[in-house]
Amino acid sequence: MNQAKEKTPVRRTSSRGNLVAWILCLVAAFIMWIYVMAVESPEHEQIFSHLPVELTGTEVLADNELAVYSGYGTMIDVTLSGKKSVVSRLSERDIVVTADLKNITDGGRYTLKVTVDVPAGCKLAGMSQNTISVYVDQAMTMTFDLTEHRINTNLPEGCFTGTVEFPVDKITVRGPRNVLTRVERAEVTLNLADVTHTTTLNAPVVLVNVKGEEMTSPYIEYSPTMVSVTVPVYKSVTVPVRVGFRYGFLNSENTEITVTPSTVTATGDPDVIDRGSPLESVILDEKTEFENGQLMKTVSLNAVDGVTLSTTQAEITAIIDSSIKTREFLIPGSNIVDTGAKEGVNYTWDRTAVPVVLMGPVDMLAKIEVDDISLVFDMSPYNDSNTGTIRVRADVWVDSLWRDEVFPIGTYEINVTFTD
Numbered sequence: 082m083n084q085a086k087e088k089t090p091v092r093r094t095s096s097r098g099n100l101v102a103w104i105l106c107l108v109a110a111f112i113m114w115i116y117v118m119a120v121e122s123p124e125h126e127q128i129f130s131h132l133p134v135e136l137t138g139t140e141v142l143a144d145n146e147l148a149v150y151s152g153y154g155t156m157i158d159v160t161l162s163g164k165k166s167v168v169s170r171l172s173e174r175d176i177v178v179t180a181d182l183k184n185i186t187d188g189g190r191y192t193l194k195v196t197v198d199v200p201a202g203c204k205l206a207g208m209s210q211n212t213i214s215v216y217v218d219q220a221m222t223m224t225f226d227l228t229e230h231r232i233n234t235n236l237p238e239g240c241f242t243g244t245v246e247f248p249v250d251k252i253t254v255r256g257p258r259n260v261l262t263r264v265e266r267a268e269v270t271l272n273l274a275d276v277t278h279t280t281t282l283n284a285p286v287v288l289v290n291v292k293g294e295e296m297t298s299p300y301i302e303y304s305p306t307m308v309s310v311t312v313p314v315y316k317s318v319t320v321p322v323r324v325g326f327r328y329g330f331l332n333s334e335n336t337e338i339t340v341t342p343s344t345v346t347a348t349g350d351p352d353v354i355d356r357g358s359p360l361e362s363v364i365l366d367e368k369t370e371f372e373n374g375q376l377m378k379t380v381s382l383n384a385v386d387g388v389t390l391s392t393t394q395a396e397i398t399a400i401i402d403s404s405i406k407t408r409e410f411l412i413p414g415s416n417i418v419d420t421g422a423k424e425g426v427n428y429t430w431d432r433t434a435v436p437v438v439l440m441g442p443v444d445m446l447a448k449i450e451v452d453d454i455s456l457v458f459d460m461s462p463y464n465d466s467n468t469g470t471i472r473v474r475a476d477v478w479v480d481s482l483w484r485d486e487v488f489p490i491g492t493y494e495i496n497v498t499f500t501d
């Protein structure tokens with residue numbers, strides 16, 4: 082009897098399972114490749130922009146009395162390569178870029194090599210520039226006079242500008258020797274195109290060479306660079322010296338007046354000059370200043386505010402016409418009277434006759450009598466605290482139809498004695 086053989090079952094892997102495993106391996110390999118290429122690849126490059134170039138060795142320049150006038154603030158771009166895990170963690174602060182000045186011993190323009198301190202794990206792959214230019218010169222400080230230059234003057238007729246006062250007389254300039262030695266002066270240009278009266282202008286201060294050309298340089302500094310100044314504008318006119326009389330009894334018709342000088346030059350702001358007479362009239366006192374019908378006097382000339390005169394004195398000669406005479410009247414004590422006395426103030430006064438001189442037309446003087454004239458003194462300023470004897474000014478009163486045609490000459494005082 083044949084004995085049946087027992088068969089061992091065969092395991093079969095499905096094609097679907099193989100495909101999945103293959104895909105998973107492929108994905109894992111791709112991810113590994115991506116990681117290596119993206120993170121660990123030594124070929125990764127990164128640009129770091131606008132890195133400042135630090136200038137070193139400046140202390141050597143200072144020892145030689147030199148200074149750097151250009152080269153500061155230079156910015157370059159640096160490209161570093163290396164593993165991305167290293168490079169990507171860097172910032173601009175981790176990269177030091179320098180240019181060394183220690184070998185410079187004299188002024189001039191120099192081209193310096195740029196050096197990059199590359200962080201560990203990185204390599205320098207490139208720079209936007211390998212060198213920078215610097216300008217070095219001896220540092221100087223000089224002082225220049227501040228002058229003015231006026232342009233476009235367009236003043237009204239008869240007007241002129243006066244002296245301009247600057248807030249400073251000199252300008253201190255600092256900078257390289259090569260530039261400062263070519264400066265002649267500091268200048269303020271005043272554009273007067275719109276100036277018709279005293280005006281305040283803001284004007285720039287510029288440096289000028291010997292040819293009168295403005296000098297500009299980024300390497301120099303000075304102050305002030307702008308000044309505010311007042312440009313005074315004046316007008317001059319010739320005006321006569323006018324003479325008048327305090328009380329109006331005399332005038333040019335009955336008095337011959339000579340003035341030396343007869344005219345003066347008045348100078349001031351155009352608005353003040355054009356407003357009216359800039360010179361005050363000379364006023365003579367016909368009661369006190371004439372002697373025997375004549376007057377000779379040196380007088381002060383006064384201008385209105387804001388005006389100056391070419392001379393401040395004049396000689397005045399005045400001669401009263403022969404038709405005007407003087408006549409003396411002896412005023413009796415009864416015609417010496419008081420007025421304005423306060424209650425309780427007791428006093429007496431001297432009643433001795435007083436000679437009074439009147440001046441006027443001869444025919445008018447002849448018609449006036451002694452009784453028409455009084456001497457009146459005012460006691461209103463005094464009170465019961467006054468004691469002793471004082472002299473009080475008295476006015477001459479003429480009670481006549483012709484009182485307006487005559488006037489007293491001289492001054493008169495009365496002795497007044499206070500009593501208990």
